[in-house]
Amino acid sequence: MFQSAEIEQKLSKEDFRAIEPGLRTELLKFQQEMTEKKTFSVLLVVAGVDGAGKNKAIARLQEWMDPRHIVCNAYDDPTEDERLRPPFWRYWRDLPEKGEISVVVGSWYQEPMRMRVLGACSKAEFEDRLFRINQFEEMLFNENVLILKFWFVLPGDEQRKRLKQLAKKSRRVRHILEEWTQMMDAEGARETVEQVAQRTSTAEAPWYVIPSLDPEYRDVAFADVVRAAMKLRLERGEPDSISAPAVIGGVRRKTALDAIDLTVRLEKDEYEEELDHWQAELAALTDKKGFRDLSLVAAFEGNDAAGKGGAIRRVTAALDPRIFRVHPIAAPSDEEKARPYLWRFWRRIPRRGHIAIFDRSWYGRVLVERVEGFCSEADWMRAYNEINAFEQELTDAGIVVAKFWLAISEDEQLARFKAREETAYKQYKITDEDWRNRLKWDAYAEAAGDMVDRTSTSAAPWRLVASQDKLFARIDVLKTICKRLKAAL
Amino acid sequence: MFQSAEIEQKLSKEDFRAIEPGLRTELLKFQQEMTEKKTFSVLLVVAGVDGAGKNKAIARLQEWMDPRHIVCNAYDDPTEDERLRPPFWRYWRDLPEKGEISVVVGSWYQEPMRMRVLGACSKAEFEDRLFRINQFEEMLFNENVLILKFWFVLPGDEQRKRLKQLAKKSRRVRHILEEWTQMMDAEGARETVEQVAQRTSTAEAPWYVIPSLDPEYRDVAFADVVRAAMKLRLERGEPDSISAPAVIGGVRRKTALDAIDLTVRLEKDEYEEELDHWQAELAALTDKKGFRDLSLVAAFEGNDAAGKGGAIRRVTAALDPRIFRVHPIAAPSDEEKARPYLWRFWRRIPRRGHIAIFDRSWYGRVLVERVEGFCSEADWMRAYNEINAFEQELTDAGIVVAKFWLAISEDEQLARFKAREETAYKQYKITDEDWRNRLKWDAYAEAAGDMVDRTSTSAAPWRLVASQDKLFARIDVLKTICKRLKAAL
Structure with a gap:
C-alpha cells in the first residue's frame, strides 16, 4: 500500500x-x-x-x-x-x-x-x-x-x-x-x-x-x-x-515503479558466476525433501520486451522437468471466458512439490483488462481484494507466491522493439499489438503502480526488478526465488 | 435462521x-x-x-x-x-x-x-x-x-x-x-x-x-x-x-410466526399477581448497582393493534423515570431521511445505566419499507446483515437487546379495529392506513417471518409473544426482560 x-x-x-x-x-x-x-x-x-x-x-x-x-x-x-x-x-x-x-x-x-x-x-x-x-x-x-x-x-x-x-x-x-x-x-x-x-x-x-x-x-x-x-x-x-x-x-x-533504479547492471563474467551459483542453489532447494510439502507459484509481469521469457528460462533451466510447468497467459479460451476470471489460474495451481510459472498472470485483470476497458471500473477495483484473497488461499496452503514486475524504460523498449523487427528469428516476438500497447505507456504505468500498491502483501510481496540490464534482472529473479524458498523451508 | x-x-x-x-x-x-x-x-x-x-x-x-x-x-x-x-x-x-x-x-x-x-x-x-x-x-x-x-x-x-x-x-x-x-x-x-x-x-x-x-x-x-x-x-x-x-x-x-400458539391466556387475578411480581422484579433489577454498567434497548414490533403500547406501559410503570425513554418510531424526519436509515436509532442509543424502548424500530426497513416498496429488494436484503452487525455493536458494548414480536390473528385484529372505531377515546388509535395495511396481511406476515429467521441471533434473539390475550402478552414481555437482565447482571 x-x-x-x-x-x-x-x-x-x-x-x-x-x-x-x-x-x-x-x-x-x-x-x-x-x-x-x-x-x-x-x-x-x-x-x-x-x-x-x-x-x-x-x-x-x-x-x-x-x-x-x-x-x-x-x-x-x-x-x-x-x-x-x-x-x-x-x-x-x-x-x-x-x-x-x-x-x-x-x-x-x-x-x-x-x-x-x-x-x-x-x-x-x-x-x-x-x-x-x-x-x-x-x-x-x-x-x-x-x-x-x-x-x-x-x-x-x-x-x-x-x-x-x-x-x-x-x-x-x-x-x-x-x-x-x-x-x-x-x-x-x-x-x-x-x-x-x-x-x-x-x-x-x-x-x-x-x-x-x-x-x-x-x-x-x-x-x-x-x-x-x-x-x-x-x-x-x-x-x-x-x-x-x-x-x-x-x-x-x-508510483512505486517510478522509484526503481534502472541503472544497475552486471558484467558478463560476474553474471556467469552468479548464474551458476543461483541455479545450483535453486536446484538444491527444490530437490530437498522439505520441498515435497511446499509448492511454488511464480508470476511474471512487466513492460513488453522487458525480458520475462529470458528470465523464466534461466529459472526453468535449474529445475527438474518433471516438477514444473510454464503457463503462457494470452487471451482466455472459450471455456475460461465462461467462468470467473480466476478459474483459469486455479485450474493450473500445482500440487505440492510442484512449480507453476505464469508468463503473465491473474494480474491481467488490473492491467490489460483495466487499460483496454475489457471490464468495468467496479470490476477491476474489486479485483485487488479478490486477488489478495486468492493469494492468501495459496500461501495458507504452503504455496510460495513470488511475483515479479520486470521494468524497463520507454526508450529501452523502443530500442528492443526495433531490434526485434530487424532480426529475422526475433520477428515473431513483435506484433502490432505491442506497438499499440506502447502508445498507452502512461496508462499501463498507472495501472501497474496501483497494482503494486494494492496487492503487495507480506505473504506475497511484489519484487520490482530493474530489467534495463537483462543479466541483472535474471540474477535478481533467481536470487529472489531462492530466498523465498529458503525462508519457507 | x-x-x-x-x-x-x-x-x-x-x-x-x-x-x-x-x-x-x-x-x-x-x-x-x-x-x-x-x-x-x-x-x-x-x-x-x-x-x-x-x-x-x-x-x-x-x-x-x-x-x-x-x-x-x-x-x-x-x-x-x-x-x-x-x-x-x-x-x-x-x-x-x-x-x-x-x-x-x-x-x-x-x-x-x-x-x-x-x-x-x-x-x-x-x-x-x-x-x-x-x-x-x-x-x-x-x-x-x-x-x-x-x-x-x-x-x-x-x-x-x-x-x-x-x-x-x-x-x-x-x-x-x-x-x-x-x-x-x-x-x-x-x-x-x-x-x-x-x-x-x-x-x-x-x-x-x-x-x-x-x-x-x-x-x-x-x-x-x-x-x-x-x-x-x-x-x-x-x-x-x-x-x-x-x-x-x-x-x-x-414461517416461525405460524407456530405461535395464540390460545394461551391468563386469568385476571393471576395476571394481577404476576404483574406485581415482575414489575417489582424489574424495578429491583434496574436499581442494582451492576445495572449502571449495562443498558437495555427494547424493540417492539408486531401486528397492528396487537397491544404494543399497553405492554410498553406495563414495563415503564416499573422504571425510574430518570433512566428510560420511549421512542415512538413513525415516518423519519427530514434530518433522518438525509442519512443512512440506522442513524435515527444510533442517535437514540442510551448511555450505560439507561433504557431505550422503541415502539417500532429499525426493523421497519425489512417490514414496512419492504412491503410498501420504499426501498429496493437489494436494500432490504442487505439490511438483515446490517441490522445483525448493528445489534452486535450494541451487545458487545454491554447493551441488552430485547426484541418482541407481538402476534394476533387476522380475526382478532378485525375485532380490535372495530372496537377502536366504536369507542370514542380509542378512535385516535385507528387510521385509514391501518385498514390499508390489513389488506396486505400476508405480505407483512412473510416479511415478519423472514425477519425472525434472519435476525434472531444468540446475543439478540426474538421473543415471539402470543398477544391474543393482552394480559398474557404483558406478563410474557415483563418476564422476558427480567430474565435477560438477570442473565446479563
Missing part, C-alpha cells in the same frame, strides 16, 4: 498558483451541485501519523470550499458521553446529511490499530475489527455516502525528523513522539499498518495515499481526489467505485 | 400432481433460455444433515430438467489430488460454465463447521473462514454465478428418528449418526450452525431453508426456489439479490 510513500512528489510554487484557481472553481461548483441535489453526502477519512500536515491540508480544503457545508470532526479520547456508549456511536452521531461534507480525523481506524500495535488485542480480535469496519463502510456506500479515505505519508526518516522538531515546541507532540516511536519500534508495527490499509481498501471505500513531503503537492493531491470523486459521483448519479485520478494537479501521479 | 424448521409444511399427493407439470415446464423453459443466452451459470449449494432427503430432492430436480446441463458434484474426504492443493481448489475446478447448472453437496461449509463443532479450530479461525466464504461467494455473484444455498431441515426429533432407522441398514449411516450425535451434543453446536447460516446469509447469496418432513413439499420447495430465481435472473439480466418466493408450490410459505 505504501510502496509509493517514499517517492518524492513535488509541485512548484508557480505550478501551484497556476492550478489553484481552476481547482477551487471546480470544487465549489461540484459542492454547490451536491448541496442542491442532496442525493449523497461526502465523508473524508483522514489518517496518517502526525507531522505530515493533515490539518493543514484540511484547512486548505475548507478554505477552498463553501465552509457552511463542510465540517471537520476530530476524535480524541472519548468523552464521558461517548465512553458510556458503543465505540461507533460518536461516528454515527456526526454522520453528514446528504449535500454535506464531513472530514473525519481520528476515525474508527485509530483505536484498533493502536490496540494491535501495542499488543492489547489478539490477531483474531483485530481481524474481526477490520471485518466490521468493512461492513460499516460498505453499508455507508450503499446508503449514498461517498467515502474517500486518505493516508498521508512521509518517507520514514522525514517523519521522525519532523516530529522531533515539533516536539521541541509542544508537550503534546513530545507525548505523540514517544508513543509513535514505541509503536513503530514494536515488532510487526509496519506490517500492522500495511495490513489495515490493505484489508480495508475495498472497491466501495479504497484508500488514497497522499505523499506529503511537499505541502503544495499534498494539499493539491488531497483536494484533487475530492474534486474528481465528486465529479464522477455527480455524473454517474449512484454509488460506484472510484479510483484515484491518474493526474493530480496537472502532474502524473508517481 | 431455523426458526421455521420446526413447522410442518405439507403438500398432498393430489396437489403435488397438479403442480408438477407446470413446474417442470417452467424449469425446462428457463433452463433452455439460460443455456442459449450463456450469460450466467447457476450454483446450487445444498446443506443440512443426512436423513432430510437432500439426494432425493436433487435427483428429482435433475429428473425434471435437461440432464445434459445440470450436474451434481458431491465432495467427501479429499482425494490425493485435492489434498495436495489448497482446500478451495476442488470447488473452483468444478465451477459450472455459463449456461450450466451445478449442484454442490458437501460444500465449503462442511469442513469449517465440522472443525468448529469438534473444537478443532478457534473462534477466530472459524470467523475468518466464514469471512472468506463470504468473500468467495460475493466474487461469484459479481462474476455472474447465480448462487442459491439451501438448508434442508427437519424437526430435531424427527431427524434423530430417521437417522436411527437408516442406521439399521447401513454402516455408513451408523457412522454419520455417531458423529452427528457427538456434534449436536457438543456444547454450542446448534449455536455454531446458526452462526454459520446467519453470518453467511448475505444479500448476494442468502440461505433458503427447506422444511423436509414432507417429501413432496421438500422437492417442490427446492425446485420452486430454483425456478423463481432463474426467472428473475433472466428478467433482470444482471446479478441482483433474490429473496425466497412467498408462495411455494401454490402454498404460502410458513
